[in-house]
Amino acid sequence: MSLVNFTAREITCKIVYYGPGRSGKTTNLQYIYGQVPDDRKGRMVSLATQTDRTLFFDFLPLDLGMISGFTTKFQLYTVPGQVYYNATRKLVLQGADGVVFVADSQARQLDENIESLQNLHQNILECGVDTRTIPMVLQWNKQDLPRDLILAPAELDDALNFRALSAFPADALHGAGVFETLKAISAEVLRKLSQGASGRQG
Amino acid sequence: MSADLERALDRISRVRGVRGSMYVAADDGLVVAQLLMETVNGKAVAALAAALARKVGGAASATGAGRVRFLRMDAADGTLLIVPAPRDLLVVALTDPRVNVGLCRLEMMRAAEAAA
Amino acid sequence: MTTAVVELWTEPPLIRYLAQSSARFVVVMTPAGQVLAQHGFARAVDLMGVAALGAAIMASSGALADLMGEATFGALFHAGQRHGIHLAVCRTPRGPLVILTVFGRETSIGLVGFFFDEFAAALHAAAPADRERGPILAEDFEAELGQSLASLFGR
Amino acid sequence: MPEDIRALSTVLAADPASLVYVDLAEVLRRRGDLEQALRVVNGGLTRHPEHADGLDCLGRIHASRDDLPRAREAWGRALAVAPDHPGALKGMGFALFREGDAHGALAVLERALEVAPADDGARRALDTVRRALGVESAVPALAPARPQPAVVPATAPCAPSVAAVGAAADAAAELPPVFRGLEGATADILLFDDRGLVVAGGLNGADGADVSALAAAGLAGVSSEAERTAQYLALGAWTTIVAEADRANLVLAPVGPGALLLVRRERGMPVGLALRVAERAHAAASAWLARQGE
Numbered sequence: 001m002s003l004v005n006f007t008a009r010e011i012t013c014k015i016v017y018y019g020p021g022r023s024g025k026t027t028n029l030q031y032i033y034g035q036v037p038d039d040r041k042g043r044m045v046s047l048a049t050q051t052d053r054t055l056f057f058d059f060l061p062l063d064l065g066m067i068s069g070f071t072t073k074f075q076l077y078t079v080p081g082q083v084y085y086n087a088t089r090k091l092v093l094q095g096a097d098g099v100v101f102v103a104d105s106q107a108r109q110l111d112e113n114i115e116s117l118q119n120l121h122q123n124i125l126e127c128g129v130d131t132r133t134i135p136m137v138l139q140w141n142k143q144d145l146p147r148d149l150i151l152a153p154a155e156l157d158d159a160l161n162f163r164a165l166s167a168f169p170a171d172a173l174h175g176a177g178v179f180e181t182l183k184a185i186s187a188e189v190l191r192k193l194s195q196g197a198s199g200r201q202g
Numbered sequence: 203m204s205a206d207l208e209r210a211l212d213r214i215s216r217v218r219g220v221r222g223s224m225y226v227a228a229d230d231g232l233v234v235a236q237l238l239m240e241t242v243n244g245k246a247v248a249a250l251a252a253a254l255a256r257k258v259g260g261a262a263s264a265t266g267a268g269r270v271r272f273l274r275m276d277a278a279d280g281t282l283l284i285v286p287a288p289r290d291l292l293v294v295a296l297t298d299p300r301v302n303v304g305l306c307r308l309e310m311m312r313a314a315e316a317a318a
Numbered sequence: 319m320t321t322a323v324v325e326l327w328t329e330p331p332l333i334r335y336l337a338q339s340s341a342r343f344v345v346v347m348t349p350a351g352q353v354l355a356q357h358g359f360a361r362a363v364d365l366m367g368v369a370a371l372g373a374a375i376m377a378s379s380g381a382l383a384d385l386m387g388e389a390t391f392g393a394l395f396h397a398g399q400r401h402g403i404h405l406a407v408c409r410t411p412r413g414p415l416v417i418l419t420v421f422g423r424e425t426s427i428g429l430v431g432f433f434f435d436e437f438a439a440a441l442h443a444a445a446p447a448d449r450e451r452g453p454i455l456a457e458d459f460e461a462e463l464g465q466s467l468a469s470l471f472g473r
Numbered sequence: 474m475p476e477d478i479r480a481l482s483t484v485l486a487a488d489p490a491s492l493v494y495v496d497l498a499e500v501l502r503r504r505g506d507l508e509q510a511l512r513v514v515n516g517g518l519t520r521h522p523e524h525a526d527g528l529d530c531l532g533r534i535h536a537s538r539d540d541l542p543r544a545r546e547a548w549g550r551a552l553a554v555a556p557d558h559p560g561a562l563k564g565m566g567f568a569l570f571r572e573g574d575a576h577g578a579l580a581v582l583e584r585a586l587e588v589a590p591a592d593d594g595a596r597r598a599l600d601t602v603r604r605a606l607g608v609e610s611a612v613p614a615l616a617p618a619r620p621q622p623a624v625v626p627a628t629a630p631c632a633p634s635v636a637a638v639g640a641a642a643d644a645a646a647e648l649p650p651v652f653r654g655l656e657g658a659t660a661d662i663l664l665f666d667d668r669g670l671v672v673a674g675g676l677n678g679a680d681g682a683d684v685s686a687l688a689a690a691g692l693a694g695v696s697s698e699a700e701r702t703a704q705y706l707a708l709g710a711w712t713t714i715v716a717e718a719d720r721a722n723l724v725l726a727p728v729g730p731g732a733l734l735l736v737r738r739e740r741g742m743p744v745g746l747a748l749r750v751a752e753r754a755h756a757a758a759s760a761w762l763a764r765q766g767e
Contacts, residue, residue, distance in 0.1 A: 003352040004454055005324040011454065012352050035471050042366045047374075056374060061366040065466040068455040072466070075351070075366065087385075091377035095350020183467050187460055196453035231428020243706075245435075249428030250702040257698040258716050258725075264691035265737060266678045268719030275699055278709030282702065296706065342590070359587055400591065424596070432705075 002097045002193060010071045013189050014095055018120050019102035020112035021053070021081030024141040027172040028102060029060045029076055032182065035175070036062060054080040057092045067190065074186065081116065090123045098135035098189040099124075100181055102172075103160060105142045105150040110159060117160055135188035137166045139181045144171035204235075210313035211237040214293075217309060219301035221280070225317060226252050226292045234291060242296060247282075251294040255284050272307060283307065287314035323355040325412075331440035332357045339433040340425035342401065345418040346441075347373055349407075354415065363420075372418040376405055393434070395427050404430045408438040410445035475504075485513075492517070495526045502534050510534045525555035532564045544568050559589040563598060570602055578602045604668050604693060651761045652754055663735040664728065664758050665689035667696050672732060673761065679720075688735065695725060696733050713751070715744060724751040728758045 003012040017025040026046070033044045042061035049055045057077050064072040077096075079089040093099075101120060103113045124131045140156045151159070153169045161167055166184045170177025207225055214223035215237050222238030224247065231252035236244045259270050273284040276299070283295040283306055293313045295306055323329045328346050336344050336357050343358025345365065351373035356365060375394065383391045393406035404419040404427060417437070421430050481497035494517030501510035514531045521527055528551035535544035545568040551561035562585035570578035582599040589595060651673040652658035664673040669690035678684040695714065703711040714725040717740070724736045724747055736754050738747040 003324060003348070003354070007326070008322075008324070010324075014350055014352065037470075037472075040470055043364050045367045045370060056378070057370075059367065059370045062470070064463070064470065067462045067466060068459045070455065072463075075370070077370075087381050088378065091374065091381060094377065095348060095352070179467065179471050179473070183464065186463055186467065190455055190459050190463060194453050194455040194457050194459055226428075229426065231426035232431075245428070246432050246705050249426065249432040250705055252426055253429055254695075254698050254702050257695050258714065261688070261691040261695050262716050262718045262723055264684070265676060265688040265721070265723065265735070266684065267716070267721040267723055267737065270716045270718045272715075272717040274713075274715045275702065275708075275711055276713045276715075277703045277711040280706065280708040282706065282708070359583075359590060422590075 002189065004070075004193075008071070009069055010073065011067075011193065012073045012075065013097040014075045014077065015098045015100065015185055015189065016093055016096040017076065017078040017100045017102055018089070018093070018116070019081055019141075020104060020109065020116040021083075023081060023102045023104040023109070023113075023116075024170075024172040025078040025081065025102045026054055026058050027141075028100070028139070028170075028178055028181070029058050029078055031172055031175050031178045032062070032076065033060055035179075039063075040065070053082065054078055055085075056080065056088050064186065068194075072190070083115070083119075086119065086123070089119070090126060093120075093123050094127055096127075096134070097192075098137075098185045100137055100139060100185050101160075102139045102141050103156060105140045105156060105169075106145065107149060107151050110151065113156075113160055132163070135185060135192055136163075137168070137181060137184045137188060139168050139170045139172075139177060141170045141172050141177075143169040144174065144176070206316045207235045207313075208237070210293075210309075210316040211235060214295055214306065214309040214313055217297075217302060217306050219298035220306060221296045221298065222247065223293070223295040223310075223313070224248060225287065225313075226294050228252055228255065228286065228290045228292050247294060247296055251282060251284055252292060254282070255286070255292055272310075274303060283310060285310040285314050287317040289317055291317050293317070321355075321357045322353075323357075325354045327444045327446060328355040328441065329357075331437055331444055334440070335419075335433055335437035338436070339419065339421065339430045341404075341419045341421040341430055343420050345369055345372065347416050347418070349373055349377060349414055349416055351416075358420075368418065372403075372405055373416050376407060376416045380407075393431060395431075397427070402427055402430075404434060406434060406438070408441050410442050411447045412445045413448065415441065475500075478504075489516075490520055492521065492524065492526070495524075495530045498527075498530050498534065502530070502537055507534060507538050511538075523554045525551045525558045525561060528554065529558060529560040529564060532561065532568075536564065536567065541568055541571055545572070557584070557588045559585055559592060559595070562588065563592075563595050566595075566598055566602070570598075575602055600694070601669060601690065604697070652757055655750065655754055655757065657737070661737045662754050663688060665693065665733055665735070667693050667731045667733065669693035673758070676735065676737065692725060692733065692735055696727060713748070715748070717744065722747050724748060726751060726755055728755060729762050732758070732762060734758050 017028055019025050033041060040063045045059040047056035057079060060076040062074045062076060064074060077092050079092045101117060121131050124134060138161055140153050142150060157167060168177045168181045170181060172178055211223045214220055222242040224236035224244060225234040226248040227234055231249040233244050233248045238244050255273055258273055262270050275282040280299055281297045281301060285293045287293050293310045295310060297306060332344060332346060332355055343356060345353055345368060346355040347353050347369045351370040353365060353369045379391050379394060393404060396403045400422060402421050406417055408415050408417055419430055477500055481493055481500065484493045485491055485497055494513055498510045498514035501513060511534050514527060514534060518527050518531065528547050532544045532547035535547055548561045548564040548568060551558050552565060562581055566578045566582035566585060569581060579602050582595060582602055585595040586592065586599055651664060652662045655662060659675040660677040662674040663676045663685055665671050671685045671689045675683060676685045676688045699711045699714060703709065712726065716723040721737050721740055722744055726734050728734050734755055736751040738750065
C-alpha cells in the first residue's frame with residue numbers, strides 16, 4: 001500500500017519485478033540503476049548467491065520527482081525466480097503497490113513463465129490482495145534473441161496475458177523496453193492514487 | 203539455570219526482605235538466571251542495575267577509588283544491591299528498605315564466587 | 319539529530335523512546351519496508367536500504383517461526399563492534415509495524431529491550447484506526463509522470 | 474627540548490611551508506608553552522590562511538589561554554572554510570557553552586557527533602550540554618536555558634578540556650568552607666550540581682592533584698541513572714549510593730534539588746562509619762544550600 005506523507009507532500013510506492021529464474025528481473029533494475037543520475041537514486045542493495053542469482057531480493061530506491069505536487073519515490077524490488085524460493089518471494093511481495101511480470105521470451109521457457117505467473121497469482125491472493133485490482137504490467141524480455149528461439153509478443157500474449165494487461169517487448173540487457181515498462185507500471189500505480197483507492201495516510 | 207547458580211540465588215532469596223535476586227550479563231543488561239517474587243520485573247531490574255553499575259563504576263574510577271566490589275542504592279521503598287562476578291556477570295538483589303544488608307552482601311559475594 | 323515523521327502520532331512516543339533508551343536512532347516502518355518515522359543520528363545511514371533489509375529480516379524470521387510452528391520469535395538482536403540492532407514488531411490498530419533500533423555502547427540491549435516494551439505500548443495506544451482516503455493525485459498526473467521519467471532516463 | 478618538538482621543529486625549519494606547524498603548535502600547547510605555540514601557529518597561518526586544522530589549533534591555543542572570544546573567532550574561521558571540521562565543531566560547541574549559549578552549543582555538538590559518530594569526546598560534551606539544558610536527548614530543546622555556568626564542566630570538548638579542568642580546580646580552591654570541621658573537608662568531600670559543576674568542597678587524586686571537576690562531571694550522570702532506576706523499579710526517591718571499591722569507599726547522596734554530595738573514605742574505614750560522616754556532611758551541605766537560597 002503506497003505511503004503518503006501529506007506533511008512533506010511525499011508519496012512512496014513499492015513495485016515488485018516478478019518472473020521465473022533468469023528472466024531478467026535483476027537486469028531491469030541494473031539497467032535503470034545505470035541510467036539514472038546519482039541524485040535521483042539510492043544505493044542498490046542486492047542479496048545474491050555466489051553465482052549472482054537473487055537469493056532474497058534486489059532493492060533500488062528511485063526519486064521520480066514532483067508529480068501533482070507530491071515528491072514521488074518508488075522502491076523497486078525483484079524476487080528470486082527459482083521455484084524453491086517461494087517463501088522469500090511471498091515476503092517481498094507483501095505490501096507491493098504494483099507488479100511487473102518479466103517473462104522469458106524463449107520458447108522453451110514457456111512452461112516456467114506459466115508456472116511463475118500462476119505462482120504470482122497465488123501469492124498475491126495469500127497476501128490478501130485481489131489479483132484483478134493490483135496494478136500489473138507484463139514484459140516480454142529477451143526479444144533480441146534469434147527468432148527461432150523465441151515466441152513473438154502476440155504468441156506470448158495468447159499464452160500469458162489473459163487479463164489484457166499492458167505488455168512490452170524488451171531487451172533488458174541493452175535497455176530496450178525497460179523505460180516503457182517502468183513508465184507503464186508507474187502510471188498504473190499512480191492512477192490508483194488519483195482514483196482514491198487504498199493507501200496509508202499520514 | 204545451572205544448579206550451582208540456582209542454589210546461590212536461593213540462599214540470597216532466603217534472607218528476610220529480599221524480593222528477588224539474579225545473575226545479569228554486565229554488558230548487555232540481560233537476565234542470565236533469576237529467582238524473583240512475582241511482582242518484580244526481572245527484565246527491568248537487570249537492565250537498570252547493569253546501567254547503574256556501569257555508570258557508578260566509571261565514576262568511581264574517575265575519583266581514583268578503583269574497581270567497585272559492592273554497590274548499594276538505598277531508596278525510600280527499597281534497596282538495590284549489586285556485586286560484580288566473574289565472566290562479566292553481576293549478582294543483583296532487590297530488597298525491602300530495612301533488609302540486613304550485611305547478610306545479603308555475604309550471600310551475594312558467595313553467589314559471585316559460584317559463577318566462577 | 320534528525321527526525322522525519324510521516325505519521326504524526328508516532329512522534330511523541332518515538333522521541334521519548336530514543337531518549338529513554340539512549341539509542342542512536344530508531345526507524346518505524348511498515349512490514350513492507352516503508353519508513354513511517356525515524357529519529358536520531360541517522361544522517362550517515364542509507365535509510366531506505368536499512369528499512370528494506372530490516373523489514374526483510376523480520377519477514378523472514380516470521381516466516382521461519384511459522385515453519386517451525388512458533389507464533390513469533392519476538393525481538394531480534396544483532397551485536398556488532400560499535401553498534402547493535404534491535405528489531406521487533408509492534409502491533410497497532412494501524413496494523414503491525416516493524417521497529418528497528420540502532421544503539422551504541424553507551425546503552426545496552428537490556429535497556430533497549432526494556433524501554434521498547436514501553437514504546438510498543440505507547441505506539442499501540444497512540445495509533446488511530448486506519449481510515450479510507452480520497453484521491454491523492456490529480457487525474458492529469460500522467461503528463462508530469464512522463465516528464466519525470468524522461469528526465470530520469472535522460473531522454 | 475623534548476624529542477618530538479625537536480623533530481617537528483627540524484621538519485618545519487627544512488620546509489617552512491610544511492603543514493607540520495599544526496602538530497608542533499599542538500605539542501607546545503599541551504606542554505603549556507602557549508606563547509610559543511601561538512607564534513608557531515600564527516607563522517603557519519600566514520602561509521596557509523585557510524588551513525582549517527591550523528585555525529582549529531589556533532582556537533585550542535586561545536582557549537588554553539582562556540581567551541574565549543579569540544578562540545571562538547578562530548573556530549568560526551575554521552568552520553567557514555570547512556563547515557564539518559570535527560575539531561572546530563567541538564571547539565565551537567565548547568566556546569558557546571562557556572559563554573552561556575547552551576542551545577547553540579547543543580546544535581553545534583550534535584553536528585560534530587553526526588560528522589564523527591565515534592568521537593567519545595564530542596559525545597561526552599554533548600551529554601554535558603544536554604544535562605545542562607535538562608534534556609536527555611537532542612529533542613528540540615524546550616527547557617529554558619539555565620544561567621551561564623560558573624565553572625567549566627570537566628567534560629568540555631576536545632583539548633580545551635585540560636584548561637577547563639585547570640580553571641575548575643582553581644575555582645574549587647576558593648570555594649566556601651562548607652564542610653569545615655569534617656575530616657577531609659577539602660580533599661574527600663565534594664558538593665556538585667547535577668550538571669557536573671563543583672559547588673563546594675574538593676576531591677584530590679592519589680597524587681594529591683585536585684580532581685574535583687573530573688569527579689563532579691563523572692558522578693553527575695550517576696544521579697540521573699539512580700533516579701531512573703528508582704523510578705522504574707518503583708523504589709521511591711533514592712537516598713544514598715554506597716560503592717565499595719578497591720581503594721576507597723564512596724557515599725553519594727542527593728542534597729535538595731539538583732545537588733549531590735560525595736564523601737570518600739579509605740577502604741579500611743567501616744562503611745557504617747563512612748555513612749555517619751556522610752550524614753554530617755549532608756547536614757552541613759543542606760544548611761549551607763538553604764542559606765544560599767535565603
